[in-house]
Amino acid sequence: MLYDEGLAAQPGRLTVQLLGPVRLGARQADIILPPKVRQVLAVLALRSGSVVTHNTLITELWGENPPRSATTTMQTYIYQLRQAVNQLGDDGQEFDALRTVSPGYALKGESIEIDIDRFRALIKRARVHLHDSPELTISLTRQALQLVRGDPLMDITLGQALIGSAVRLREEIMNTRQLVIDAEIRLERYSEVIGELYELCTRYPLREWFYYHLIDVLTRTGRRAEALAIYADLSRRLRSELGVDPSQPLKRLYLQILNGDERSELTVFR
Template identity: 35%
Template sequence: MEFRILGSVQIHDERADVRIVPRGAKQRALLGALVVKADQVVPTERLVDELWGERPPANAANALQAHVARLRRLLPAPGSGAPRHEWVETSPLGYVLSLGPATTDARRFHHLVARGRELAASTPGRAADVLREGLTLWRGPALQGCGQGAICSAEAALLEESRLLALETLYDVSLRADRCAEITGELEELVTVHPLRERFHEQLMTALYRCGRRAEALGTYDRARRLLARDLGIEPGPVLRGRMEAILRRPDPVADGTAPVGPAPPRPAAQGAADVTGAWPAERPEGDLRALSAELARLRGHVELLHQEQRELSERFARLSARHTPGTRDGTGRLSG
């Protein structure tokens, strides 16, 4: 038996290969809340609030008891030869779902993610496989169709964050296992669905770079920067900036894609930096001047490289546009359109 909440709430009886889905919204909310709090007593008042919110019926305790009775009839009986097991038990304070020999897909997911993280340091390829196994347990948004009760809503948010963190770990170990090509498309979808999650942008930049798509990697940074500025009014964080600087420092992708691209190492604050007026101290040690010159040269190189990338992209865009603009001639001399 497995109680499933990574998607719509349902019960899978592996003995008969039967899937049981509660029909009513109240039944789904009740089962969802009990699974979330499995093996814990859930007070009657909390279950009433979960099912009816601010508008409970006049005899809410009796109405809840009726829903519990329907749920008990829905749950399968123990198999032949198995000890009698009461899935939903009554206590003086409320109700408890006693899992007994059963499990939940959420517990399986957390177990596989923990196992994947244990394997990450030694065998990233195996870690990626285990993490994918855990992520395949998801059939949709957690606790889908269970309403907006406090228990299910809070758990759904926690599970979704766990899913996103597991995805970040998956792509980290996939990059270490040199599986860049197979995750690029997935990351492109994720940055569209989660445009303000910087980690996915950074991982997409790395994957694109290692696939030899350097200009696209830098373009990903630029799009992320504009999104963050538009929606949050902030600049990219140090991890995303560090990835961009690391790519800029290495003009050509590593041929075999095995050497990692690390974030830019932190630089110490410049000695004798400008004060709030923007003026520099009159006297600066010779070492500071050399460091300043080196920094200016580095930044100048970055600016020139960005200008070059922009020119190349503009020229490519112009060539492609010319091919598809009505009345223009293509490479064969024939009119297009």
């Protein structure tokens, strides 16, 4: 497998995992924090390097009507998080990662690694090589997807500061799955991606991009009737659930298949 050592996780660092259950760890060991402390950790990690104000944390935890004890309780959560961070240090040496910076707190430092940062670094590099080295794109993209352990932030309550971030992360993961399929198709690995595309169509039942490419590669591999059946099923689902017809690219693909047009060039769906 092609691998970029510069993007590998470094040993002896504090890790924050957000692409799935929220976890704090080091040296291959995770600490499962209380739910509210995990929520605070997620807000700080998503804004790593920036100051998160007291008001932002209070609004995230309790919305627009916080209790009178909100400030004190929030500070207790910060204390618990700081204790957990310090607990993960080597031989009594504390991680200098969670800092008090007026008017709030910041999670930063050379000793911390956040899975989202590594995920995005891998994908940025993968996109650069899509045209000149699809093999490298596939390797980097699949390394990024190995960091995904479930739905982002899946085990915490999502307040105002986190709900938009969770939506964005889900979209980034879905786009990453598209990127690896795109690279595989550029290498004409049609038969190899059919199973993966079926799985993705099930996972994202209204995402036309995955259906388009499943229908396309089925046709390229001689499974025309199967491709047409999938189009018909998707068309019924879109009308039933959303009241819309398939997009124009899908309709054109459908007509090409019906008319028996040659499909020798890479198709494009944007």
